[in-house]
Amino acid sequence: MTGAETIAECLKAQGxxxxxxxxxxxxxxxxxxxxxRGVRFIEVRHEQSAAFMADAYARxxxxxxxxxxxxxxxxAATMVGLQEAYCSSSPVLLIASQIEQAHLHKGWGDLHEVKNQHGLISNVTEACYDVATPSDIPHSLQAIFSRMAHGRPRPYGLEVPVDVLNAELAAPFSYQPVTHTPTLPDAQRLAEAVERIARAVRPVIYAGGGAIxxxxxxxxxxLTELLNAPVLTSIKGKGVLSEAHDLSLGNLGTEGPVRALIEKADLAIVVGTRFSNRSTGKWSLRLPPxxxxxxxxxxQFAKTHPGIQGSHIVELVGDARITLEYILGRLEKQSSRPQGFEGLEVIRAKKQTMESVRATYPAEVKLLEDIRHVIKRDAIVTNDSTMATYWARRYFEVYEPGTFLWAMGSGTIGFGLPAAIGAKLAKPDRQVLALCGDGGFLFSCQELATAVKHRAAIVVLLFNDNAFGMVDYGQRKDGHLFGDEALANPDFIALARSFGAEAERVDSLDQISEVVEKALARNRLTVIEVPVALRPAPDLS
Structure with a gap:
């Protein structure tokens, strides 16, 4: 068995x-x-897209x-995708080849030689493991999968020289698959947390991607129903509680009516989040201390922005699910519990927020509502960094965890289309919709060929304003546009059809719900061009 076959056997054994x-x-x-060995290989058209697809699959x-x-x-082409996986805490494994060990660091100009590939990978992953013999491979992969399963999920690298890939395994193959064993926090801290929650009057919950x-x-x-505690989320946490739930406030924590509601809270239960710039309105979110x-x-406890950080904190290091289940079990035995918030006041705060936004931006809010109306509750929406997604991150309702994917960690563009393909391959029975801008779409449009080859029946909503819209908006605010910023775009309909996709163009936002509904029913790869410039979301102005 060669080193390459050893890698494949380990991957198969790991599932x-x-x-x-x-x-x-x-x-x-x-x-x-x-x-x-029956592991499906998805050959892409650019390695950056491979990393995005793997990231979406993981999410x-x-x-x-x-x-x-x-x-x-x-x-090197995977670096942007791995950087996004690192920032968004996605478990992605890069298996990279390397030149022969005898040639390393010699500078002989070997085929594909780079100065420091290990350092390149290490900079965008939690760690990069190097192997010197085929026998090192099972141990290294077991260590990587174990760290992913028991710690913060992040990308890792495995670098294997080509001579190791071709060499024979010296000993009989042995690999013990890693299983996830969630851990509880320290018992004393848990007791203190239960006591703190039981003493609270009006708790609020803030949940992030770690909760999902x-x-x-x-x-x-x-927990939210036991405590009558409204739930706020980060962008990555959207859907951890259905945003149709009466106590869900989604990512609306910095909106006026919601902010006023939160001011009445005396305790925040914070679950699996780093409080990023974008999720918190540039760290303007205010929770009780x-x-x-x-x-x-x-x-992560010591890395929180000082504008957000509480001053009296019980820190629990452990798996979010079993920790909350433990706390629930103790609270349910308590004779007295927090009074909590009235459901009607939470509903009112959310309603007031949406009515205010709808009054000022009727077309943009209607767009989100139209899309939500025609897709299923468990449909997966992937987002590129475009104006439509800046609206969706806050005002689009998400009903299930893992159904709203955005490259919000690194803020890159080009994520939407390959992420949709990765999500569709992972969940072939789900509807998958990608929200893309013209700038980001051209970063990865070649992956339409991948989608066609693998029959990934996704729908792409392509908002075309002939611009890197967010960049132009920022410069326009500062008065720095030079007049040559408009993009020279192709005929997107002809481009999509040349790959074998269905494609059509709508004339107004009012047509989107009908066209998307028909595309989803058609169950074929479809690109829908929307030649409309959306206004910036209010939190960007």
Whole structure:
């Protein structure tokens, strides 16, 4: 068994379903070995897209997304995607080839040689493991999968020299698959947290992507109903509690009526979030000073922006789901519990927020409502960084966890289309809709070929304002536009059809619901161009 076959055997034993990438010369043997073992290889048209697809796959399944890339340029092309996975805490594994060990650091100009590929990978992952023999591979992969399962989910790298890929395994193959064993926080801290919550009068819950990653949705629903505590979320946390729930406030924490409601709270239960700039309105979110905070990553407690950080905090290091379930079990035995908020006042705050926004921006709010109306509750929406998604991150209702994907960690563009493909491959029975701008779409439009090849029946809403709209908006505010910023775009309809996709153009936002509904019913890859410039969302102005 060769090193390449050893990698494939480990991936199969670990239950890996897909590998995304391109068969670069050095890494071809891994792709071939994986395919021979029933692991589906998705060959993309750019390695950056492979990383985005693996990221989306990880977000909607909770499993590890796997990418392979050849030495040098192939590996370097994954960097933006891995950076996004790192910022958004997605478990993505990059398996990268390397030149022969005897040639490393010699500078001989070997095929695909780069100065410091290990450092390149390390800069955008939690760690990069190097192997010197095929026998090192099972141990290294087991360590990587274990760290992903028991710590903060983040990308990792495995760098394998081409001579190791081709060498024979010296000992019999042995690999013990890693299983997730969630951990509870310190018992004394747990007791203190239960006491703190039981003493509260009006608690509020703030949940982030970590709550979704741990599968804590049902626990949060039970906790919010037990305590009558409204739930706020980060962008990545959208859907951890259905935003149709009477106590859900989604990502509306910095809106006037919601802010006034939160001022009445005396305790925040904070679950799995880092309080990023975008999720908190440039750190303008205001929670009560007393917190019970749950996070798998102890280091995150000290990294919170000082404008957000509470002053009296019970810190719980552990898995969000089992920690909340433990707290629930103790609270349910308490003779007295927090009074909480009246459901009607939470509903009123959300209603007032949406009515205010709708009065000023009727077309943009109607667009989101029309899209929501025609897709199923469990449909997956992937987002590029475009004006439509800046509206959606706050005002689009999400009903289930893992159904709203955005590259909000790194803020890159080009994520929407490949993420939609990765999500559709992971969940073929789900509707998948990508919201893209013309600028971001051209970063990854070649992946329409990947979608066609693998029959990924996604719908792409392509908002075309012939601009890098967000960039232009920022410059326009500062009075720095030069007049040459308009993009020279192709005929997007002809472009999409040339790949074999269905494509059509709408004349107004009023047509979108009908056209999207027909596209979803058609169950084919469809690109819908929307030549409309949306106004910036109010939190951007």
């Amino acid at each position: 890996v379903e897909f590998v995304f990438g391109i068969r670069g010369l050095h890494i071809t043997a891994v792709a071939d070995a994986a395919k021979r 909607v399944t909770g499993k590890v997304g796997v990418v392979i890339a050849g030495t040098g340029a192939g590996t 990653a741990s599968g804590a949705g049902q626990a949060i629903k039970r 007393h917190w019970v905070r749950v996070d798998i990553d102890e280091l």
